Amino acid sequence: MGKTIAEKIFDSHLVDNPFGDIHVIRLDAVFCHEITTPVAINDLAERGLDKVFDPEKIKAVIDHVTPAKDSKTAMQGKILRDWADRNSIRDFFDIGKNGVCHAIFPEKGFVRPGYSLIMGDSHTCTHGAFGAFAAGVGTTDLEVGILKGVCAFHYPESIKIEIKGKLPEGVYAKDVILTIIGRLGVNGATNKVIEFCGEVVDSMSMEARMTLCNMAIEAGGTCGICAPDMTTVDYLWNFISDEFGSKEEALEKYSEFTADEDATYTDTLIIDANELVPVTTFGFKPDQVKPISEMTGEKVDQVYIGSCTNGRIEDLRVAAQILKGRKIKEGLRGIVSPASPAIYSNALDEGIIKIFMEAGFCVTNPTCGACLGMSNGVLAEGEICASTTNRNFNGRMGKGGTVHLMSPASAAATALNGLITNSELYRKGDK
Amino acid sequence: MKTFNGKILFLDRADINTDEIIPARYLTEITKEALQPHLLDDLVLDGFTPPLDVEINSVIVTRANFGCGSSREHAPWALEVNNMNIVIAESFARIFKQNMFNCGMMAVELDAADIDRLFNKFSGKETTLTTDMEKKEFLFSCEGEDERLTFAISEFDQALVKAGGWVGYANDNY
Numbered sequence: 001m002g003k004t005i006a007e008k009i010f011d012s013h014l015v016d017n018p019f020g021d022i023h024v025i026r027l028d029a030v031f032c033h034e035i036t037t038p039v040a041i042n043d044l045a046e047r048g049l050d051k052v053f054d055p056e057k058i059k060a061v062i063d064h065v066t067p068a069k070d071s072k073t074a075m076q077g078k079i080l081r082d083w084a085d086r087n088s089i090r091d092f093f094d095i096g097k098n099g100v101c102h103a104i105f106p107e108k109g110f111v112r113p114g115y116s117l118i119m120g121d122s123h124t125c126t127h128g129a130f131g132a133f134a135a136g137v138g139t140t141d142l143e144v145g146i147l148k149g150v151c152a153f154h155y156p157e158s159i160k161i162e163i164k165g166k167l168p169e170g171v172y173a174k175d176v177i178l179t180i181i182g183r184l185g186v187n188g189a190t191n192k193v194i195e196f197c198g199e200v201v202d203s204m205s206m207e208a209r210m211t212l213c214n215m216a217i218e219a220g221g222t223c224g225i226c227a228p229d230m231t232t233v234d235y236l237w238n239f240i241s242d243e244f245g246s247k248e249e250a251l252e253k254y255s256e257f258t259a260d261e262d263a264t265y266t267d268t269l270i271i272d273a274n275e276l277v278p279v280t281t282f283g284f285k286p287d288q289v290k291p292i293s294e295m296t297g298e299k300v301d302q303v304y305i306g307s308c309t310n311g312r313i314e315d316l317r318v319a320a321q322i323l324k325g326r327k328i329k330e331g332l333r334g335i336v337s338p339a340s341p342a343i344y345s346n347a348l349d350e351g352i353i354k355i356f357m358e359a360g361f362c363v364t365n366p367t368c369g370a371c372l373g374m375s376n377g378v379l380a381e382g383e384i385c386a387s388t389t390n391r392n393f394n395g396r397m398g399k400g401g402t403v404h405l406m407s408p409a410s411a412a413a414t415a416l417n418g419l420i421t422n423s424e425l426y427r428k429g430d431k
Numbered sequence: 432m433k434t435f436n437g438k439i440l441f442l443d444r445a446d447i448n449t450d451e452i453i454p455a456r457y458l459t460e461i462t463k464e465a466l467q468p469h470l471l472d473d474l475v476l477d478g479f480t481p482p483l484d485v486e487i488n489s490v491i492v493t494r495a496n497f498g499c500g501s502s503r504e505h506a507p508w509a510l511e512v513n514n515m516n517i518v519i520a521e522s523f524a525r526i527f528k529q530n531m532f533n534c535g536m537m538a539v540e541l542d543a544a545d546i547d548r549l550f551n552k553f554s555g556k557e558t559t560l561t562t563d564m565e566k567k568e569f570l571f572s573c574e575g576e577d578e579r580l581t582f583a584i585s586e587f588d589q590a591l592v593k594a595g596g597w598v599g600y601a602n603d604n605y
């Protein structure tokens with residue numbers, strides 16, 4: 001019988017099958033950040049187990065609140081920093097080199113097709129864009145991952161989502177995934193892996209695929225996955241050229257981790273891209289999705305462009321195109337947070353940072369910051385933010401604040417107009 | 432092994448997320464105990480305010496998809512340090528459920544119809560849960576009215592509850 005991508009990864013990583021469909025699998029990488037790791041580090045120390053299974057396979061970053069904003073966040077950073085140092089974790093990204101985990105780790109080539117990896121962060125599903133099984137876990141799973149290099153999961157069932165056709169102008173990966181979440185519901189993919197395929201996915205960049213996979217968790221999914229192809233190989237080539245004679249050779253090897261024709265899925269959803277429109281969320285759940293056209297005119301106080309969903313160079317380019325030569329609405333606060341130092345530096349070279357600044361945006365250092373309401377743009381009670389992040393939960397960006405999720409293009413248009421706005425208005429150049 | 436008995440807090444809403452169970456602004460804490468006063472700080476329920484008295488309750492009964500959103504294990508910890516070791520719901524988000532058992536706590540699913548009946552019969556009244564791990568049976572009681580329901584728990588989850596969590600189990604076995 002044929003297998004899905006996730007099944008192939010599980011079968012090649014099996015360590016133990018202790019009960020029923022529980023598979024304990026070997027991990028190729030364990031990612032860590034300063035919010036969920038310190039308690040694991042302290043617990044390991046208390047148990048007299050202050051060690052790591054393989055320092056080369058552990059990657060760590062301080063990203064959620066950086067630079068530290070108070071004594072508590074300073075201590076979280078310190079615990080992670082000291083631990084990385086005493087356990088010889090070479091790939092540790094501290095201030096000056098740090099960025100949002102799900103942006104910086106792929107950028108450094110730490111994810112490969114066929115990998116299995118975990119992180120104490122729900123958006124770890126992002127890394128499935130590379131044809132990997134990547135799951136967000138809690139601190140205890142992380143702790144065991146750090147210590148033993150294994151994690152237990154139910155054998156994965158997958159949902160197949162085929163996106164056919166071609167995306168209309170002004171419609172981006174963010175609109176695609178929000179539309180999908182709207183259809184699946186916030187628990188429509190619970191305990192399942194979402195395998196994305198079809199012409200639209202094939203023609204997407206790695207950045208766009210990461211946006212797609214990033215929000216699999218918003219439908220409850222364990223991981224989002226895209227099959228590895230030449231786009232994946234091209235993205236990774238700098239890191240893998242030593243291992244392979246040619247890109248074709250790499251592709252052949254990685255093709256092992258594509259789904260079989262006769263693989264079994266619990267559900268298949270076919271989306272016609274031609275019918276998609278720019279969308280945004282209303283309410284406090286990410287499946288409450290509407291066309292932007294139905295929300296047009298709602299006033300916002302702040303626009304935030306950044307995060308592991310949409311803080312990559314492609315996202316900044318799209319927003320900058322709309323902002324170029326224009327100014328954001330008087331009284332509106334615009335914040336852009338390039339998701340990694342490399343993205344920041346590229347954006348500088350390309351003149352994008354200047355465009356944002358001239359438009360009136362505040363440019364922050366790479367960090368999660370306002371995305372989870374911890375720093376750099378927390379909302380006040382009653383305020384509304386149009387945001388390129390992934391969660392519109394009540395209070396997510398600040399107690400009593402409301403978040404409308406949208407693409408960078410829609411967010412940029414909204415910043416110019418001060419009201420929720422379709423980017424079409426500015427792409428036509430009539431304003 | 433922890434105990435899974437006590438007074439019940441009924442939370443009548445689906446999709447209660449971990450930001451509502453413990454908001455991100457408290458994630459800067461590095462001890463579980465520090466989370467104790469902040470459990471359910473940002474919870475907004477549709478149209479009613481239950482007595483969110485977590486001090487006298489040690490069991491939560493709620494609707495579908497409890498614990499969705501962020502992977503933060505701070506959510507189970509915030510429950511744990513408030514002596515709440517068990518949540519009974521129609522369904523859970525995967526990471527939350529795993530985190531509960533990883534801490535030696537329980538997240539048990541009951542049919543929607545059973546959950547409905549529990550809400551209709553007991554919500555708003557002082558109801559107590561007694562859990563029999565051997566028989567896999569819940570006893571709900573309130574003013575002489577009893578309801579017994581059997582529950583399912585996987586062998587793996589049971590092993591985690593017995594071992595007091597996943598770290599102990601994994602360290603012994605791998």
Ligand code: SF4
Nearest residue numbers: 100307308368371372
């Ligand atoms: S950017 Fe936001 S969603 Fe992404 S890892 Fe950081 S806090 Fe989480």
